[in-house]
Amino acid sequence: MKKVTIHTSVNHKHYELEIKPNLTLLSLLREELGLTGTKCGCEVGECGACTVLMNGKAVNSCLVLAPQIDGQEIVTVEELAIGNKLHPLQESFLNHDAVHCGFCTPGMLMSAKDLLDHNSNPTEEEIRTAISGNLCRCSGYQQIVDAIQNNNVSPLKG
Amino acid sequence: MKQFEYFSPKNVVETCALLKEFENDAQILAGGTDVLIELRKSSVKPPRAIIDINRLNELKGITETESEIIIKPLTTHTELGSSSSIKKHARLLHIAAHVIGSPQIRNRGTIGGNIMNAAACADTVPPLMALDATVKLLSVNGERIVPIIDFFIKPYQTIAIKNELLMEIRFPKLLDSMKSMFLKLGRRNALAISRLSVAAILRKSDSGLIQEVRIVPGAAFPKWQRMTEAEKILVGQKPSKELFIETGKRVSEAMISFTGRRWSTEYKEPVIAVLVRRALETCQ
Numbered sequence: 001m002k003k004v005t006i007h008t009s010v011n012h013k014h015y016e017l018e019i020k021p022n023l024t025l026l027s028l029l030r031e032e033l034g035l036t037g038t039k040c041g042c043e044v045g046e047c048g049a050c051t052v053l054m055n056g057k058a059v060n061s062c063l064v065l066a067p068q069i070d071g072q073e074i075v076t077v078e079e080l081a082i083g084n085k086l087h088p089l090q091e092s093f094l095n096h097d098a099v100h101c102g103f104c105t106p107g108m109l110m111s112a113k114d115l116l117d118h119n120s121n122p123t124e125e126e127i128r129t130a131i132s133g134n135l136c137r138c139s140g141y142q143q144i145v146d147a148i149q150n151n152n153v154s155p156l157k158g
Numbered sequence: 159m160k161q162f163e164y165f166s167p168k169n170v171v172e173t174c175a176l177l178k179e180f181e182n183d184a185q186i187l188a189g190g191t192d193v194l195i196e197l198r199k200s201s202v203k204p205p206r207a208i209i210d211i212n213r214l215n216e217l218k219g220i221t222e223t224e225s226e227i228i229i230k231p232l233t234t235h236t237e238l239g240s241s242s243s244i245k246k247h248a249r250l251l252h253i254a255a256h257v258i259g260s261p262q263i264r265n266r267g268t269i270g271g272n273i274m275n276a277a278a279c280a281d282t283v284p285p286l287m288a289l290d291a292t293v294k295l296l297s298v299n300g301e302r303i304v305p306i307i308d309f310f311i312k313p314y315q316t317i318a319i320k321n322e323l324l325m326e327i328r329f330p331k332l333l334d335s336m337k338s339m340f341l342k343l344g345r346r347n348a349l350a351i352s353r354l355s356v357a358a359i360l361r362k363s364d365s366g367l368i369q370e371v372r373i374v375p376g377a378a379f380p381k382w383q384r385m386t387e388a389e390k391i392l393v394g395q396k397p398s399k400e401l402f403i404e405t406g407k408r409v410s411e412a413m414i415s416f417t418g419r420r421w422s423t424e425y426k427e428p429v430i431a432v433l434v435r436r437a438l439e440t441c442q
């Protein structure tokens with residue numbers, strides 16, 4: 001299978017990569033770039049655990065073919081914290097007890113970031129819509145909604 | 159995932175040439191929300207070439223003329239849902255765009271992919287059919303324009319041949335006197351019987367009588383169609399709850415006459431009737 005060369009930016013770092021085309025963005029991030037913060041759940045677009053930002057918009061990385069990120073900008077959950085200092089949205093998730101097993105958390109954070117980047121003061125309904133593509137088996141969602149609503153950060157860094 | 163060669167042509171001419179070269183062995187890739195799932199299924203024979211059309215800027219964007227709306231196939235559901243032209247001149251399509259999948263799916267999935275994939279539950283299709291849309295197809299053999307009402311054969315099958323590219327979707331703007339609605343029940347992956355939708359357009363005269371009506375159910379028939387028999391009983395009448403209930407009944411009778419009575423009918427029969435009534439009542 002012919003490899004494809006792509007130029008891309010992941011977490012504001014430039015990469016030139018030679019990749020097999022039959023790779024998803026999710027496997028590229030986790031297996032080739034070692035960015036395992038993005039989680040692999042259903043791989044069919046249902047759970048949202050694999051959510052990353054592509055050109056600022058939340059997408060399921062399991063449904064993006066890796067060569068498609070040529071020339072595009074990807075931001076993953078690793079970009080939120082600076083060193084050991086958590087991003088305020090991450091702090092807010094902890095403070096609101098919104099992280100139980102934590103499997104959904106990276107995806108939730110990225111969907112929340114997309115929302116807050118475009119709308120610093122969302123209503124509860126807007127928050128619920130924004131995370132409607134992210135499943136959580138543990139929390140019952142209310143803590144997550146509260147964490148996003150009461151994050152005292154706007155505009156978000158990242 | 160299966161093996162294939164990946165191409166990302168830069169213009170339409172190159173794309174058509176590639177599609178011709180690989181004939182039945184090529185698959186066009188737009189947002190990928192249907193294609194990637196197919197590529198991962200072990201039961202499906204993979205294409206030899208994946209042709210990513212995302213570099214084709216001429217396939218992006220929504221424009222309007224005095225009388226028409228023109229949507230290019232790479233328009234995502236998010237873009238469709240946030241377009242002021244669509245909201246103003248095709249409200250039912252605006253609503254449909256908002257209820258597709260999740261934000262992540264709407265950010266990637268395109269209207270072109272929705273039409274070409276032709277799933278029975280494709281949510282943009284009933285509105286486009288009610289809007290009397292046409293689609294333009296292109297291949298090395300030339301261009302053709304087809305009314306969307308003639309485009310589908312059955313679920314997952316259209317009259318487009320494998321190497322044809324969908325170029326644009328076009329329909330007349332709704333007049334100010336035409337009110338519209340799209341209602342949907344159930345999620346795509348929910349048990350199939352719970353998926354039903356209705357697109358409706360209703361035009362009233364100044365005196366309040368119904369002048370024109372178009373009803374297209376989604377996921378109810380083996381093939382999408384206008385409910386011409388049911389529509390007839392409304393024209394020239396004053397809108398009323400009884401009349402809308404009667405119309406709903408007619409649609410569900412039409413559905414049963416097509417699909418026969420099966421195990422899901424007990425659920426679908428009353429639900430489609432209620433959806434039709436509510437869609438007509440809430441046209442605005």
Ligand SMILES: Cc1cc2nc3c(=O)[nH]c(=O)nc-3n(C[C@H](O)[C@H](O)[C@H](O)COP(=O)(O)OP(=O)(O)OC[C@H]3O[C@@H](n4cnc5c(N)ncnc54)[C@H](O)[C@@H]3O)c2cc1C
Nearest residue numbers: 045188189190191192193259267268271272274280281324
């Ligand atoms: C979790 C999930 C939820 C979903 N929910 C919904 C929903 O609620 N409602 C709904 O309607 N759909 C839903 N879908 C299905 C899908 O997202 C839509 O059908 C979407 O619009 C497909 O667009 P795409 O750009 O991703 O298509 P792709 O996957 O890129 O392509 C789909 C098909 O169209 C062909 N194609 C694409 N563009 C062209 C073109 N310009 N010319 C010729 N052929 C072309 C491709 O070759 C392929 O056969 C869902 C999917 C997932 C994974």
Ligand code: FES
Nearest residue numbers: 041042043048062
């Ligand atoms: S892993 Fe991508 S949506 Fe579940």
Ligand code: FES
Nearest residue numbers: 101104136137138
């Ligand atoms: S915290 Fe466990 S899935 Fe959300």
